[in-house]
Amino acid sequence: MLEKAEVVVIGGGVVGLSVAYNLVKRGVGKVSVLERRYLGSGASTRNCCGIRSQFGAEENIRLARESKKIFQGLTAELGFNILHIKGGCMMLASTPEEAEILERNVRLQNRLGVNTRLLNPGELRARFPYLNPDKIRAASFDPTDSKAHHDAVVMAYSEACRRLGVELNTYTEVKGFKVEGKAIRAVKTSRGEVKCSRVVNAAGVWSRQVARMAGVNLPNRPLRAEGMVTEPFHYFLDPTIVHLNGPLELTQTLRGELVGGLADGEDFSLNLNSSLSFAENFCKRAVEIFPRLKFANLMRQWAGYFDVTPDGSPVLGPAEEVENFFQANGFSGHGFTLAPVVGRLLAEVIAKGKATPSLEPFYPSRFREGKLIVENTAPVDRLSWASTLPEASSSAPSR
Amino acid sequence: MQGERYSPRIQEHPILSFERGRKIKFFFDGREIEAYEGETITAALYAAGIRQLTESLKYRRPRGFFCAIGKCSSCLAQVDGVSNVKTCVTLVKEGMDVRSQKRKFSLLGSLVSAALKRGLFPSVGGHYKKLVGGPLVWPLARRAIKAMAGFGEFPEPNPTLGKFLPSETWEGDLVVIGGGPAGISAALYGAKLGLKVALVDENSRLGGQLVKQTHRFFGSKEYYAGTRGFEIGRILEKEAASYSNITVLLDTTVFGFYPGNILGAVQKIDFCKEKMVKLRAKRMVFATGAYERTLIFENNDLPGVMGAGGVQTLMNVQGIRPGKNGLIIGAGNVGLILAYQLLQAGVRVEAVIEAMPGVGGYFVHAAKIRRAGVPILTSHTILKALGKGSVEGAVVAKLDDKWNPLPGSEKELECDFICVAVGLHPSFELPYQAGCQLKYVPELGGMVPVHDQWMETSVPGIYIAGDTSGIEEASTAILGGRIAGLSAGLSLVKDREAEKLRSEFVKALEEFRDNPLSAKIREGKKKAQPR
Numbered sequence: 001m002l003e004k005a006e007v008v009v010i011g012g013g014v015v016g017l018s019v020a021y022n023l024v025k026r027g028v029g030k031v032s033v034l035e036r037r038y039l040g041s042g043a044s045t046r047n048c049c050g051i052r053s054q055f056g057a058e059e060n061i062r063l064a065r066e067s068k069k070i071f072q073g074l075t076a077e078l079g080f081n082i083l084h085i086k087g088g089c090m091m092l093a094s095t096p097e098e099a100e101i102l103e104r105n106v107r108l109q110n111r112l113g114v115n116t117r118l119l120n121p122g123e124l125r126a127r128f129p130y131l132n133p134d135k136i137r138a139a140s141f142d143p144t145d146s147k148a149h150h151d152a153v154v155m156a157y158s159e160a161c162r163r164l165g166v167e168l169n170t171y172t173e174v175k176g177f178k179v180e181g182k183a184i185r186a187v188k189t190s191r192g193e194v195k196c197s198r199v200v201n202a203a204g205v206w207s208r209q210v211a212r213m214a215g216v217n218l219p220n221r222p223l224r225a226e227g228m229v230t231e232p233f234h235y236f237l238d239p240t241i242v243h244l245n246g247p248l249e250l251t252q253t254l255r256g257e258l259v260g261g262l263a264d265g266e267d268f269s270l271n272l273n274s275s276l277s278f279a280e281n282f283c284k285r286a287v288e289i290f291p292r293l294k295f296a297n298l299m300r301q302w303a304g305y306f307d308v309t310p311d312g313s314p315v316l317g318p319a320e321e322v323e324n325f326f327q328a329n330g331f332s333g334h335g336f337t338l339a340p341v342v343g344r345l346l347a348e349v350i351a352k353g354k355a356t357p358s359l360e361p362f363y364p365s366r367f368r369e370g371k372l373i374v375e376n377t378a379p380v381d382r383l384s385w386a387s388t389l390p391e392a393s394s395s396a397p398s399r
Numbered sequence: 400m401q402g403e404r405y406s407p408r409i410q411e412h413p414i415l416s417f418e419r420g421r422k423i424k425f426f427f428d429g430r431e432i433e434a435y436e437g438e439t440i441t442a443a444l445y446a447a448g449i450r451q452l453t454e455s456l457k458y459r460r461p462r463g464f465f466c467a468i469g470k471c472s473s474c475l476a477q478v479d480g481v482s483n484v485k486t487c488v489t490l491v492k493e494g495m496d497v498r499s500q501k502r503k504f505s506l507l508g509s510l511v512s513a514a515l516k517r518g519l520f521p522s523v524g525g526h527y528k529k530l531v532g533g534p535l536v537w538p539l540a541r542r543a544i545k546a547m548a549g550f551g552e553f554p555e556p557n558p559t560l561g562k563f564l565p566s567e568t569w570e571g572d573l574v575v576i577g578g579g580p581a582g583i584s585a586a587l588y589g590a591k592l593g594l595k596v597a598l599v600d601e602n603s604r605l606g607g608q609l610v611k612q613t614h615r616f617f618g619s620k621e622y623y624a625g626t627r628g629f630e631i632g633r634i635l636e637k638e639a640a641s642y643s644n645i646t647v648l649l650d651t652t653v654f655g656f657y658p659g660n661i662l663g664a665v666q667k668i669d670f671c672k673e674k675m676v677k678l679r680a681k682r683m684v685f686a687t688g689a690y691e692r693t694l695i696f697e698n699n700d701l702p703g704v705m706g707a708g709g710v711q712t713l714m715n716v717q718g719i720r721p722g723k724n725g726l727i728i729g730a731g732n733v734g735l736i737l738a739y740q741l742l743q744a745g746v747r748v749e750a751v752i753e754a755m756p757g758v759g760g761y762f763v764h765a766a767k768i769r770r771a772g773v774p775i776l777t778s779h780t781i782l783k784a785l786g787k788g789s790v791e792g793a794v795v796a797k798l799d800d801k802w803n804p805l806p807g808s809e810k811e812l813e814c815d816f817i818c819v820a821v822g823l824h825p826s827f828e829l830p831y832q833a834g835c836q837l838k839y840v841p842e843l844g845g846m847v848p849v850h851d852q853w854m855e856t857s858v859p860g861i862y863i864a865g866d867t868s869g870i871e872e873a874s875t876a877i878l879g880g881r882i883a884g885l886s887a888g889l890s891l892v893k894d895r896e897a898e899k900l901r902s903e904f905v906k907a908l909e910e911f912r913d914n915p916l917s918a919k920i921r922e923g924k925k926k927a928q929p930r
Binding site for chain 1: 481482483502527529531537541548549550551553554555556560561563654655657658663671677
């Protein structure tokens with residue numbers, strides 16, 4: 001393990017790897033990635049592979065729009081096939097409130113140059129005959145949304161990192177920081193200490209814990225979600241289907257399995273046990289929307305987590321309390337979509353040492369300033385804790 | 400028997416009698432097939448001479464069933480529009496529309512399959528690194544992959560199907576998974592201590608693999624010696640039914656262990672009519688049995704190459720002959736008993752092949768089939784199965800003392816089916832999910848949950864019995880099941896008599912294994928002990 005690195009990236013998930021890759025590409029010097037388990041062991045490879053720009057906040061739409069462009073050429077850029085499929089994403093709404101959200105989002109997306117369309121019932125039936133029209137009040141579709149294999153994306157970034165000389169340390173846990181004044185000087189790990197001039201916190205659901213070790217307070221919380229796959233069928237389902245309630249997500253892999261997931265909505269623990277209640281709820285809800293699914297068998301299920309913030313939008317940029325400590329977390333379920341663009345923008349900020357306009361709204365200071373980026377498609381919307389959360393205090397807890 | 404015209408359905412059998420239901424008709428790929436009510440789809444098709452049920456995903460090789468008990472997935476077909484139905488455990492019905500799950504024709508898919516067969520594409524994982532360059536490569540490859548993906552169409556079934564009943568919850572003291580000799584015994588002895596017990600099995604009757612055994616058991620009278628296997632199954636089944644505190648859940652498949660000692664299960668009421676059952680109990684006994692191993696040889700996936708247990712199911716439960724002339728691989732007890740059972744059913748046995756220099760099973764069984772004129776070729780192995788679409792013969796060869804085939808010793812044997820009887824490995828999924836510590840113990844057949852003499856695993860309150868605790872036989876499974884059931888009960892209620900009884904069963908097990916043939920088991924059991 002390196003004794004000294006220019007930048008230490010905490011977290012070997014898709015976000016951390018993307019940041020590390022973009023940093024070395026910009027030539028910032030030695031970059032070391034610290035991962036407590038194996039690469040991609042967190043939310044990166046537990047999600048449903050969807051890539052979309054159908055968001056409800058302008059800032060998120062802008063970011064996702066750029067990320068989609070990068071995904072488009074990522075296989076060529078990284079020299080590794082990420083199994084990208086441009087099948088579109090369909091967002092569904094059942095209640096009048098959800099329908100209103102969709103309609104509002106589509107208007108906003110269109111204004112920002114994203115060609116999302118509301119589908120009328122006739123179109124919905126003609127193009128997606130497997131969906132139950134009785135349970136769907138509104139549907140929006142963007143044909144430029146896509147999906148890619150999450151394992152392949154993690155592998156693609158990690159191979160590129162390795163090629164460019166990034167040090168990837170797996171099974172290396174962060175134990176603390178050496179902080180002097182308003183700067184981190186070294187990261188203490190289970191395998192020794194690394195001196196560094198900048199640190200990126202891309203630790204997913206552990207980001208809050210990691211930040212606390214440096215005296216930085218983040219409002220993030222882990223939210224449990226679970227996923228499942230069915231037996232493989234002949235390929236028929238190109239789009240990713242996302243129902244706003246949950247959100248519940250469903251699509252088909254290139255092996256033919258239907259893969260889907262649902263946020264629990266109430267469980268904030270980090271336990272990764274599969275639950276019978278997920279199997280029951282997911283099946284019930286999915287069959288309601290997609291009646292023929294009742295003839296499919298659930299083959300495997302697993303659990304994962306979202307790192308959610310009070311406004312459902314990511315925390316990006318330098319911490320207020322510690323200036324050389326950059327955050328890339330709190331993605332609230334959209335880390336996979338946003339990883340390519342966040343890696344690129346954050347590397348730019350770190351390399352140049354100054355802010356980028358598209359990243360600035362996401363700075364951690366927004367919670368203190370009350371400038372929230374409210375994302376209505378994130379699971380966080382329905383969480384009661386969001387409104388009652390105390391403001392992030394600037395006084396550092398004892399170390 | 401020898402002179403009579405070959406008919407696949409067994410009419411006369413020296414031991415078993417087959418009561419067939421009403422004669423019915425169903426369709427396979429549009430062709431009308433005759434069957435009898437009570438037969439599985441696979442069995443009825445086999446009787447009609449249809450062995451190929453599906454094809455492999457990548458190379459499109461023909462596939463037929465291997466296990467006949469719903470484990471191997473090579474019998475999947477579309478039934479009344481529902482894809483991926485296990486036809487070996489689904490009963491045939493009048494007018495049923497069964498279709499083999501061949502892929503839709505796609506020129507691209509066929510070209511890729513052909514290219515793969517010739518090794519033109521990089522193998523596993525190669526697509527990540529090879530399919531990267533050029534604007535056309537991935538779009539084209541993606542279309543080909545889509546054309547090849549998956550088994551069966553996404554269901555577009557008959558709208559009258561698919562009744563799902565509201566879920567049910569069963570709560571009690573003890574839940575036993577697996578209704579074979581071990582599981583029934585565990586349930587019985589748990590019930591004797593007054594526990595509220597659920598006995599769960601995925602088949603439509605209790606007895607496990609005993610239902611297909613026609614031979615008389617050895618040992619002492621107390622443990623059913625002298626009684627035929629299927630009769631022991633019936634005795635145990637009846638005894639279980641006589642306890643009011645045992646709830647028997649048949650046609651019920653447990654699909655997962657969840658935190659809080661909860662099991663998720665699905666009960667099949669009819670084809671596509673199912674109910675979810677949640678089982679919550681203070682104690683659990685997993686007696687989930689074993690899987691048949693297969694052997695690596697050329698064309699080992701050819702329809703007609705079947706597991707020994709699969710052949711027994713087809714022949715002794717369904718009453719359908721597996722063919723006219725069979726070859727058996729493996730001269731352990733299963734292979735030897737199967738040879739005799741085939742003879743009973745009027746099927747010729749070409750030979751029994753054994754890689755070891757000696758017969759692995761009991762001498763009596765070997766002597767019986769030798770007397771009937773069946774050659775046992777020791778130090779021999781199978782090199783390949785012959786045939787196009789179905790088994791038509793086999794090539795076997797002699798082995799030298801280093802287990803290598805002797806050049807020039809190859810010979811072709813005639814046969815129209817091949818039974819693979821090379822052992823079993825424990826089914827450990829449920830204990831694994833429950834967090835039980837596993838250990839690889841080759842003497843016991845592979846991965847087994849670590850367990851003590853009271854059959855308790857490393858997770859307190861979870862017990863195992865039967866083949867799950869190591870591949871052995873029905874007599875020891877019964878004893879192990881009794882011990883597990885008593886242990887589960889004794890952890891909840893105090894009973895001096897039961898404690899004494901349990902010690903007696905442990906002693907009886909030791910005595911049963913006190914012979915040279917059980918040396919391996921004794922060794923294995925030692926290794927599977929907790930430290």
